[in-house]
Amino acid sequence: DSGVTQTPKHLITATGQRVTLRCSPRSGDLSVYWYQQSLDQGLQFLIQYYNGEERAKGNILERFSAQQFPDLHSELNLSSLELGDSALYFCASSVGSGSANEQFFGPGTRLTVL
């Protein structure tokens, strides 16, 4: 158990809908990262927050947005969902924001868009 929690574990929804994925980092970690893993693709970095502020952005679609709240939990919002958005979404956390910080991954949320 990494100490990072994600909810829900599974989510099934329809095209065009909007969903919110939630992540609570390990106690003491200030950085939260979101990753997407689609079928036959590696881990794709989406976005990073550090202490409430956006720190880095990857290949995140405009239909997707995220935020980190004062209590450091983070939410990833996915809207106008398409079939291709079906994937495993991981959240990770680390103490600092730099690239030398070990990241601890949550169990993931499996999103299925029908």
Add this chain to the structure above:
Amino acid sequence: ILNVEQSPQSLHVQEGDSTNFTCSFPSSNFYALHWYRWETAKSPEALFVMTLNGDEKKKGRISATLNTKEGYSYLYIKGSQPEDSATYLCASKMDSSYKLIFGSGTRLLVRP
């Protein structure tokens, strides 16, 4: 190299064999190289983070080396066990941003 590349894509070894795989990354603007172990139906677990050229790290039977000048890292597993079966991912920071770029992984299967 413009991306993080791992080889081989998959590897089948017999229990007791030692094995190694490679991670190649852009050598310019290097900051850090991460190795993760990802078992099926679980989440990636950090093995090592290396930052200095010549770094060598070890955790039990698993060790890793880093060559930042030529842009590669090796991961070694000594005396592979079935429980070592997993996908091994490496990741590197490739520019001045904070994001890590992951390779596609090496899938290791250790046969009893």
